[in-house]
Amino acid sequence: xxxxxxxxxxxxxxxxxxxxxxxxxxxxxxxxxxxxxxxxxxxxxxxxxxxxxxxxxxxxxxxxxxxxxxxxxxxxxxxxxxxxxxxxxxxxxxxxxxxxxxxxxxxxxxxxxxxxxxxxxxxxxxxxxxxxxxxxxxxxxxxxxxxxxxxxxxxxxxxxxxxxxxxxxxxxxxxxxxxxxxxxxxxxxxxxxxxxxxxxxxxxxxxxxxxxxxxxxxxxxxxxxxxxxxxxxxxxxxxxxxxxxxxxxxxxxxxxxxxxxxxxxxxxxxxxxxxxxxxxxxxxxxxxxxxxxxxxxxxxxxxxxxxxxxxxxxxxxxxxxxxxxxxxxxxxxxxxxxxxxxxxxxxxxxxxxxxxxxxxxxxxxxxxxxxxxxxxxxxxxxxxxxxxxxxxxxxxxxxxxxxxxxxxxxxxxxxxxxxxxxxxxxxxxx
Numbered sequence: 001x002x003x004x005x006x007x008x009x010x011x012x013x014x015x016x017x018x019x020x021x022x023x024x025x026x027x028x029x030x031x032x033x034x035x036x037x038x039x040x041x042x043x044x045x046x047x048x049x050x051x052x053x054x055x056x057x058x059x060x061x062x063x064x065x066x067x068x069x070x071x072x073x074x075x076x077x078x079x080x081x082x083x084x085x086x087x088x089x090x091x092x093x094x095x096x097x098x099x100x101x102x103x104x105x106x107x108x109x110x111x112x113x114x115x116x117x118x119x120x121x122x123x124x125x126x127x128x129x130x131x132x133x134x135x136x137x138x139x140x141x142x143x144x145x146x147x148x149x150x151x152x153x154x155x156x157x158x159x160x161x162x163x164x165x166x167x168x169x170x171x172x173x174x175x176x177x178x179x180x181x182x183x184x185x186x187x188x189x190x191x192x193x194x195x196x197x198x199x200x201x202x203x204x205x206x207x208x209x210x211x212x213x214x215x216x217x218x219x220x221x222x223x224x225x226x227x228x229x230x231x232x233x234x235x236x237x238x239x240x241x242x243x244x245x246x247x248x249x250x251x252x253x254x255x256x257x258x259x260x261x262x263x264x265x266x267x268x269x270x271x272x273x274x275x276x277x278x279x280x281x282x283x284x285x286x287x288x289x290x291x292x293x294x295x296x297x298x299x300x301x302x303x304x305x306x307x308x309x310x311x312x313x314x315x316x317x318x319x320x321x322x323x324x325x326x327x328x329x330x331x332x333x334x335x336x337x338x339x340x341x342x343x344x345x346x347x348x349x350x351x352x353x354x355x356x357x358x359x360x361x362x363x364x365x366x367x368x369x370x371x372x373x374x375x376x377x378x379x380x381x382x383x384x385x386x387x388x389x390x391x392x393x394x395x396x397x398x399x400x401x402x403x404x405x406x407x408x409x410x411x412x413x414x415x416x417x418x419x420x421x422x423x424x425x426x427x428x429x430x
Contacts, residue, residue: 009159012192031106043242048350051122092128116148161189230262351385
């Protein structure tokens with residue numbers, strides 16, 4: 001028997017804790033339970049198949065057991081094939097086949113945390129497979145924020161705050177009474193807030209009435225500000241990089257005066273955890289607080305350090321984006337790197353990622369003709385990804401930069417595509 005479920009809830013409500021609990025469950029059969037897990041991150045939301053690669057990479061040694069068309073599609077998605085574009089339908093079928101193959105060795109549990117940050121094509125492939133699970137012995141659980149990751153056809157479980165009695169049980173019984181009452185009033189049953197707020201709320205403090213999310217950010221700011229300078233630097237590098245690859249983080253942090261010795265204070269404060277060579281923030285609000293606390297020049301320096309640390313051929317996309325984040329004005333070299341990233345995204349059917357990269361490349365272009373060309377390429381990627389409003393917006397920006405009939409004919413083609421909102425008004429006149 002197989003099943004799929006979407007856990008929904010706001011920040012800190014316990015989605016990750018439930019996934020951790022599920023991962024520790026005993027096997028329902030006499031064969032061991034295998035667990036595959038992916039933690040989607042915001043930075044990789046623009047990288048095609050990043051989430052799928054993270055979840056399935058431990059099983060790539062089984063690719064040869066898939067039907068040949070599915071094997072080629074999944075290999076192309078992961079950049080292991082000959083470079084031919086990855087067919088989305090075949091990728092979805094390949095994911096389903098691969099999960100079924102893994103389950104032949106015993107029950108399989110797949111956990112996807114922060115699924116609202118999955119890149120579009122990974123989400124599509126995983127949801128495609130989830131809807132078609134039947135009797136393979138696979139359970140697939142997504143954890144996502146409210147209002148994100150549309151998953152029609154899948155059962156959902158909405159997580160709410162703890163009841164008052166349960167919230168009291170979560171608090172340290174030695175808390176001062178005024179702190180206890182304040183935490184209970186402001187946490188409103190949010191488990192993460194119940195755990196974190198007592199660490200920073202002094203006895204006797206009154207505080208203002210702020211929305212819960214703002215109060216949690218204040219709590220995390222208080223924790224981060226108390227850490228050593230080197231630890232704050234390392235956390236900022238991790239917040240800017242997102243993927244958590246510890247070797248990369250330490251190389252980048254080293255150029256900014258931080259190193260491995262600065263990690264334990266963050267772990268002891270329970271802000272982060274390190275597992276399997278990756279650093280993971282305990283909650284997205286921790287990352288948000290770290291990033292918000294940094295000055296703009298400091299964030300630029302961190303992105304430059306990360307770009308310098310990403311030297312391998314398999315990290316070219318991430319390097320290009322960090323170079324773009326560190327740019328403060330036009331830079332044709334960076335724009336060209338982003339355009340190459342867009343080309344690779346298109347080869348993998350990542351049209352939305354291509355749009356984003358090309359639009360940023362246009363912003364960094366030094367000449368109007370290059371800016372116009374990249375804007376129009378972004379518009380065409382918008383058409384192919386179904387983002388018609390963005391396509392028209394980008395095409396119109398491109399049209400205002402050049403005076404070339406052939407170029408304006410391409411603009412008109414974008415604007416006149418059915419559904420773009422401009423098709424009924426006739427072609428552009430130049």
